[in-house]
Amino acid sequence: MCYTIPILFVAATLLVGCHSPSMVSSQTAAPPSFRPMHITSLGTVSDGRWKISVSEAALDLSRPGCSIGVPRWTARRGWFVFVESDSRVWAYDGEHPLWLSTVTGSGAGVMWTNYVSPRFPCAVPSEVFSSLPASAQMDIPLHE
Numbered sequence: 506m507c508y509t510i511p512i513l514f515v516a517a518t519l520l521v522g523c524h525s526p527s528m529v530s531s532q533t534a535a536p537p538s539f540r541p542m543h544i545t546s547l548g549t550v551s552d553g554r555w556k557i558s559v560s561e562a563a564l565d566l567s568r569p570g571c572s573i574g575v576p577r578w579t580a581r582r583g584w585f586v587f588v589e590s591d592s593r594v595w596a597y598d599g600e601h602p603l604w605l606s607t608v609t610g611s612g613a614g615v616m617w618t619n620y621v622s623p624r625f626p627c628a629v630p631s632e633v634f635s636s637l638p639a640s641a642q643m644d645i646p647l648h649e
């Protein structure tokens with residue numbers, strides 16, 4: 506009889522623990538809101554949507570499941586990469602024309618489209634335009 510109360514106490518504790526509400530949320534967390542990135546340092550930066558790897562001799566743009574390298578990339582004085590949105594990345598190596606890479610679709614259905622200055626399907630963002638030297642700015646038509 507002297508063991509009955511401790512045994513009941515342990516059994517009750519175990520049962521309550523087994524029926525306690527789950528601490529794991531069944532809701533899927535929304536991805537963080539997008540924030541543009543202006544990259545001017547060598548290395549790799551990731552925001553969960555884009556992974557940008559910049560070295561002196563290569564620029565690689567990656568999305569989940571796919572990636573491309575920017576041709577003829579050599580980081581020179583004044584280079585930068587600007588991640589404008591979920592679908593657009595601008596790159597300037599300090600010498601060659603401004604580069605725009607766009608992404609549409611997702612997973613295996615991703616399509617990359619690349620544009621080189623001065624032909625872009627959209628206006629050049631002010632953050633990009635103001636980062637270019639005057640000689641490269643003159644090559645870009647103004648969009649109204």
